[in-house]
Amino acid sequence: MRYAMPNPELIGTTYYLRVRVPSDVAKAADRSEIAVPVGDRIVVAKVGDVVKVSLRTKDAAEAKRRFTQALAAVESHWEAWRNGPSTLSHKQCVALAGEVRSVWVDILDEK
Numbered sequence: 001m002r003y004a005m006p007n008p009e010l011i012g013t014t015y016y017l018r019v020r021v022p023s024d025v026a027k028a029a030d031r032s033e034i035a036v037p038v039g040d041r042i043v044v045a046k047v048g049d050v051v052k053v054s055l056r057t058k059d060a061a062e063a064k065r066r067f068t069q070a071l072a073a074v075e076s077h078w079e080a081w082r083n084g085p086s087t088l089s090h091k092q093c094v095a096l097a098g099e100v101r102s103v104w105v106d107i108l109d110e111k
Contacts, residue, residue: 015063
């Protein structure tokens with residue numbers, strides 16, 4: 001039995017990422033939301049039997065580039081569901097807080 005590799009799917013005139021949810025995470029992830037990078041944006045998609053996200057392009061070459069990045073994010077999401085929550089050390093928490101602070105300063109700082 002051969003399994004087809006996922007590829008961008010042309011629906012109408014626009015390309016989409018459309019992948020089936022793996023059976024081992026389907027029940028736990030059902031009706032959750034997933035953040036998927038598409039080009040320079042983050043798109044939030046609902047998880048059902050499949051995850052379907054517009055790649056927001058009609059160009060096949062650009063669709064392949066966006067599809068690769070989006071699929072990696074979706075597969076990472078499945079791994080997170082499989083592994084469950086993880087604990088962070090105090091040092092990791094402080095490092096994350098520093099990154100969040102840096103982003104806030106960049107956003108709110110007058111230039």
